[in-house]
Amino acid sequence: MDIRNKMRKGFAGLQGGLFSSVTKADVGSSFSQMQERGVTMMSWADPFFPDPSTPPHVLRKAMELLESGCMSHYTMPIGNAKLKECFAKQWKDRTHMELDAQRNIIITPGSDSGLLYAMMPFIEPGDEVIVPDPSYPSNFLNPVLLGGKTVSVPLxxxxxxxxxxxxxxxxxxxxxxxxxxxxxxxxxTTVFTRQELTELSKLIIEHDLVCVCDQAFEDSIFDGREMVSIATLPGMWERTLTVCSISKGMGLSGFRVGYIVADDHIMDVLFGGAVNVLGATGTLQQEAAIAAMEDLSFMDGYIQEYDARRKYAYQKLNEVPGVQMLMPESTFLCWVNVSELGDSTEIMQYLVEHALVACNDGKPYGPSGNGYLRFVLGSCGSRAMMEAAIDRVCSALHDFRR
Ligand SMILES: Cc1ncc(COP(=O)(O)O)c(C=O)c1O
Structure with a gap:
């Protein structure tokens, strides 16, 4: 019997690396094998990975909480009420829009599960989901897992x-x-402008569509650009689910805390299904997230660090003939065009062997990712290590060209 024949079509095609090797960063053994070989992992969007980076006040609070012995109990599946107040306050500070913390926010175990959960109530077999290309690989897969169809639109x-x-x-x-x-x-790394989001929202409203907007990187924006939440634009609140996370900008990915912001008519359904789909987010992690939210001053140093790293990569990579990247507008990532040099999959593999650096092939980021590589500049606790890795990449790319 082929058990896959009994599965939903969207799932039957998945491979987790048990029966054949996969080169995905998130499953399989190839990435852990690289780490064992001392390869610098610029393929994992995880700030300062693999070095210690928990802010001291968060670490202290987590230790105290753990010692209290109370952290072995559940939190409500919809999330810790105080943490929701913290996120509602941050939302108000950023958007000037008042939320009801207990009605408009649900805590999720990270934003990956939040993203799928935000889509689940809406996507039925045959439904089409428009996804800008390139974008986060899960955006192309999630609609298919739910029986829908991804329609990519080139940026x-x-x-x-x-x-x-x-x-x-x-x-x-x-x-x-x-x-x-x-x-x-x-x-x-594009930060979409108020004008383009407004134009897009008019289309969304005209065609009576739902919008899911992942803002996992909203904390790390450069050069004074405005971060606009599409949910706050006229006519969008009642049809938008905004998915957020403490993983990226706050560098607390291992805590597994994310959240969804939405109108209470949507949230009533998400609350109703929370225990079935999400279970509940870790009690200790939510309490530690409150400690982080109460003193976010550590994030100033992060943004300065990412700024210095993007400028270094921008200068060095653009000096390599046949390689181009734009100055990142946000995040600790960079998106590098290597199409003049050859096939991006081949170049990614070459860099593991010749530069001891793992990056991401652009292809999983959508049809137009062909010919691109993604580097996580925020990996490594020390800037010197990150710069040395970029130097090795540049020199290997020079040689690849020859
Ligand atoms: C754009 C984007 N959204 C969401 C996530 C998921 O992050 P988490 O589940 O840690 O919140 C990631 C992780 O790489 C991401 O890049």
Whole structure:
């Protein structure tokens, strides 16, 4: 019997590396084997990985809590009420929009599960989900897991990977149910402007669509750019689910705390299914997240660090003939065009062997990711290590060209 024949189509094609090797960063053994070989992991969007980086006040609070012996109990599946107050306050500070913390926020175990949960109530077999290309690989897979179809819409390369609104308009069909955005965008780092989000929201409203917007990288924006939550634009609140996380900007990925912000008519359904789908987020982690939210001053140093790292990578990588990258607008990532040098999969593999650096092939980030590599500049606790890794990449790319 082939048990996969009994599975939903969207799941039957998945491979986790048990029966054949996979090169995905998130499963399989290839990445842990690389780490054992001393390869610098610039493929894992995890600030300062693998070095210790918990802020001291958060670490102290977590130790105290653990010693209290009370952390072995459940928190309500919809999340810790005090933590929700912290997130609602931050939302108000950023958007000037008042939330009801206990009605408009649900805590999730990280934003990956939050993203899928945000889509689950809406996507039925055959529904189409519009996804900008390139974007986060899960955005292409999640609609398919739910029985829907991903429709990718290319971002405008010439315009720094901002929206091509005509392409969005042309992609809408009677089957379109949702627009799935990542803002700021992973991997391109684009921070979508108020104007382009407003234009897109008009299309979304005109065609009566739902919007899921992943804001996992909203904390790390450079050069004074404005971070606009599409949920706050006219007519969007009642049709938008915003998915957030403490993993990236706050560098607390291992805590597994994320949250969804939405109107109470949507949230009533998410609360109703929380125990079935999410279970509950870890009690200790939510309490430690409160400690982090109460003193976010550590994040100032992170943004300065990421700023210095992006400038270093921008200068060094653009000096390599045949290689181009734009200055990152946000995040600790960079998106590098190597298409003049050859196939991106081959180059990624070459860099593991010749530069001892693992990065991501652009192909899983959407059809237009072909010819690109993604580097996580925020990995490594020490800047010197990160710079040395970029230097090795540059020198290997020079040789690859020869
Ligand atoms: C754009 C984006 N969204 C969401 C996630 C998931 O993050 P987490 O589940 O740690 O919140 C990631 C992780 O890489 C990401 O890059």
């Amino acid at each position: 405008c390369r010439e315009n720094g990977f901002h929206f091509d609104l005509n392409a969005f308009a042309q992609a809408i069909t009677p089957r379109t149910k949702m627009v799935l955005l990542t803002n700021p965008n992973n991997p391109t």
